[in-house]
Amino acid sequence: MKLDEEQTRTLAEEHGIPLPEQGLASTREEAGDLADRVGYPAVLKLVSPDLPHRTETGAIRTGVESRDAALETYDDLMEVAEHESVSVEGVQVQEQVPEGREVIVGGLRDDTFGPTVMFGLGGIFVEVMEDVSFRVAPIGREEARAMMHEIRAYPVLEKFRGKPAADVDAAADVVAAVSRLVHENPEIDTLDINPLIMHERGAVAVDVKIQVEE
Amino acid sequence: MGRPGHIAQSMGSDEQRLDRMFYPETVAVIGASRERGTIGNIVMENLVSGEYACCAYPVNPNADEILGRTAYNSVLDVEGDVDLAVIAVPAKVVPTVLQECAEKGVAGAAVISAGFGEAGEQELSDRVKEIAEESGLRILGPNVLGLINTHSGLNASFASAMPRRGDIAFLTQSGALGGALIHWTAREGLGLSHVVSLGNKLDVDDADLIRYLDSKPEVEVVAIYMEGLRDGRGFMDAARETDTPVVAVKAGRGEAGERATASHTGALAGQDRVFDAAFHQSGVIRAHTTVELFDQAEALTLQKPAHGNRVAIVTNGGGAGVMAADACEKHGLAVPELSDALKREVATALPGIASPRNPVDTLGDAGYERYRGTIRALSGSNEVDVVVGIHVETSQIDPMGAAKAMAEEAGKNGVPIVSCWIGGKGLEEALDLMRERGVPHYPEPERAVSAARALIQQGEAERGMEVER
Numbered sequence: 001m002k003l004d005e006e007q008t009r010t011l012a013e014e015h016g017i018p019l020p021e022q023g024l025a026s027t028r029e030e031a032g033d034l035a036d037r038v039g040y041p042a043v044l045k046l047v048s049p050d051l052p053h054r055t056e057t058g059a060i061r062t063g064v065e066s067r068d069a070a071l072e073t074y075d076d077l078m079e080v081a082e083h084e085s086v087s088v089e090g091v092q093v094q095e096q097v098p099e100g101r102e103v104i105v106g107g108l109r110d111d112t113f114g115p116t117v118m119f120g121l122g123g124i125f126v127e128v129m130e131d132v133s134f135r136v137a138p139i140g141r142e143e144a145r146a147m148m149h150e151i152r153a154y155p156v157l158e159k160f161r162g163k164p165a166a167d168v169d170a171a172a173d174v175v176a177a178v179s180r181l182v183h184e185n186p187e188i189d190t191l192d193i194n195p196l197i198m199h200e201r202g203a204v205a206v207d208v209k210i211q212v213e214e
Numbered sequence: 215m216g217r218p219g220h221i222a223q224s225m226g227s228d229e230q231r232l233d234r235m236f237y238p239e240t241v242a243v244i245g246a247s248r249e250r251g252t253i254g255n256i257v258m259e260n261l262v263s264g265e266y267a268c269c270a271y272p273v274n275p276n277a278d279e280i281l282g283r284t285a286y287n288s289v290l291d292v293e294g295d296v297d298l299a300v301i302a303v304p305a306k307v308v309p310t311v312l313q314e315c316a317e318k319g320v321a322g323a324a325v326i327s328a329g330f331g332e333a334g335e336q337e338l339s340d341r342v343k344e345i346a347e348e349s350g351l352r353i354l355g356p357n358v359l360g361l362i363n364t365h366s367g368l369n370a371s372f373a374s375a376m377p378r379r380g381d382i383a384f385l386t387q388s389g390a391l392g393g394a395l396i397h398w399t400a401r402e403g404l405g406l407s408h409v410v411s412l413g414n415k416l417d418v419d420d421a422d423l424i425r426y427l428d429s430k431p432e433v434e435v436v437a438i439y440m441e442g443l444r445d446g447r448g449f450m451d452a453a454r455e456t457d458t459p460v461v462a463v464k465a466g467r468g469e470a471g472e473r474a475t476a477s478h479t480g481a482l483a484g485q486d487r488v489f490d491a492a493f494h495q496s497g498v499i500r501a502h503t504t505v506e507l508f509d510q511a512e513a514l515t516l517q518k519p520a521h522g523n524r525v526a527i528v529t530n531g532g533g534a535g536v537m538a539a540d541a542c543e544k545h546g547l548a549v550p551e552l553s554d555a556l557k558r559e560v561a562t563a564l565p566g567i568a569s570p571r572n573p574v575d576t577l578g579d580a581g582y583e584r585y586r587g588t589i590r591a592l593s594g595s596n597e598v599d600v601v602v603g604i605h606v607e608t609s610q611i612d613p614m615g616a617a618k619a620m621a622e623e624a625g626k627n628g629v630p631i632v633s634c635w636i637g638g639k640g641l642e643e644a645l646d647l648m649r650e651r652g653v654p655h656y657p658e659p660e661r662a663v664s665a666a667r668a669l670i671q672q673g674e675a676e677r678g679m680e681v682e683r
Contacts, residue, residue: 136446
């Protein structure tokens with residue numbers, strides 16, 4: 001069972017996981033107000049318990065540059081919901097986080113060891129290469145750093161192709177925070193921060209999904 | 215890890231019960247048999263032909279006498295106390311027998327009988343677990359080979375041989391593998407202190423034994439073959455708390471959990487790699503084959519843990535050195551470039567080599583002086599944490615020179631040595647010296663590097679645990 005947006009956000013905030021400025025709009029007007037508040041460009045996402053792969057169904061719209069654009073996008077997303085025949089929790093209006101290194105931080109309940117935390121570079125590094133590392137939760141920042149270093153693709157996080165190094169400490173703090181979160185909430189089946197966007201300073205968990213046992 | 219109904223019992227009491235199992239005064243074999251070749255007969259035979267000729271009592275209502283001893287109808291009929299019961303009766307009858315053992319005040323029962331959880335008989339399995347919880351009787355298994363303690367001369371198993379006596383305690387989830395490895399370790403000249411077949415682990419498990427064996431001076435290392443753990447965190451706790459090195463093979467890749475594919479994390483669940491993490495976090499060294507398990511265990515009994523991960527390779531055969539360096543790299547061990555000062559010092563021991571590298575090639579005809587000078591410079595340098603000494607048999611020099619040098623220098627300056635000897639009969643005397651002087655020796659470079667790795671990991675584990683404490 002997927003935990004709803006509000007509970008997810010509360011849990012994440014409680015553990016100090018940095019989230020983008022955002023709000024959940026239940027009406028068109030609200031969407032406009034929230035977009036004004038979080039600032040432009042903004043990202044609008046259709047929030048539905050029935051829709052896991054949002055990018056594939058056009059349920060995430062980035063680069064929304066104005067209030068008018070926000071209102072239009074809201075309408076578009078409602079159409080998508082109808083087209084996909086899914087129930088709607090609302091439309092999440094989020095500040096558009098600047099580009100950075102995308103990584104995945106996960107939590108899961110392992111059959112033998114219970115709450116466990118996972119780290120990997122985003123996209124094909126996790127999905128195809130399974131280039132991930134694990135630790136039994138809870139862990140501190142040092143162990144989080146150590147597990148990040150175990151990734152074969154770790155050099156991508158350092159100074160790479162002209163880009164400055166990403167803030168490994170900030171990401172390690174998120175890994176450690178996720179480990180504490182799953183350790184304190186053993187009813188969680190899985191937790192996915194995908195992506196956590198790492199910048200030169202700081203990191204932001206752009207999308208957080210939590211599944212709990214029924 | 216409270217067991218319901220026994221919260222008041224302290225660790226001391228657990229230890230006492232396990233002591234009665236491993237150093238029993240009296241053993242009952244329930245399901246003993248007159249028929250040669252049956253398990254009930256072999257167990258009895260093993261006990262009486264060892265140190266337990268006096269005090270092993272057969273229990274079998276269908277016989278009057280087994281191996282010259284009066285057979286009892288029930289363990290309750292045996293005079294005096296019974297410390298250990300070995301049970302080889304059909305699964306259906308086991309719960310009743312266990313109840314009788316509990317009533318009798320037996321400390322522990324090794325249930326050789328199979329046909330429980332592993333055969334889908336969940337109810338029978340639950341019943342056994344209940345008895346352990348309610349009565350305080352320690353139960354090994356079911357579905358075990360038995361238990362062996364070479365220091366008390368106890369062979370309470372149906373393995374056909376006793377291991378050589380030594381200081382490696384071997385715990386195994388596979389009875390058949392355990393039995394075979396008794397023969398193998400004996401042939402390899404490896405000594406074991408204990409062999410404990412854990413079977414289904416309904417009660418006594420790896421964590422219990424790690425704790426119990428921690429205080430035993432005759433045990434230097436615990437070596438484990440496991441396929442799964444019922445209580446992963448309990449295992450980690452026991453491994454963290456013990457001072458005795460633990461090396462384990464974990465077999466069985468594990469099945470990916472059936473989680474919603476929407477979760478990338480969930481899709482990677484059930485990974486064998488979580489065991490890597492758990493072992494790393496609790497200071498357990500992971501071996502990947504049974505040979506490696508004992509290579510590493512033996513090294514840990516002979517040499518002290520290393521203070522870091524920098525390996526120096528000294529070899530009279532270039533190729534073997536290259537392979538050793540490759541193995542180091544593959545496993546994340548450092549093979550550092552030597553400093554200029556160290557190069558100069560090493561060069562004084564090696565004629566004609568102006569700038570020695572690491573691996574250090576002493577050339578084929580290297581004897582005592584070259585090996586000793588090189589190893590001494592390396593271990594005294596503060597640039598090296600472990601030395602891998604390699605000697606390949608040649609027609610030009612007696613291997614005893616290399617052997618004497620390694621034997622002398624091993625462990626100096628806190629730098630352990632592991633050795634690799636490639637050759638044939640000509641190496642026998644040298645290998646004898648290695649054995650005599652406690653220098654681990656292997657027939658190929660990869661195995662020597664694996665042993666070095668164990669010493670490095672144990673050092674890291676000990677330093678890590680210190681930090682935590």
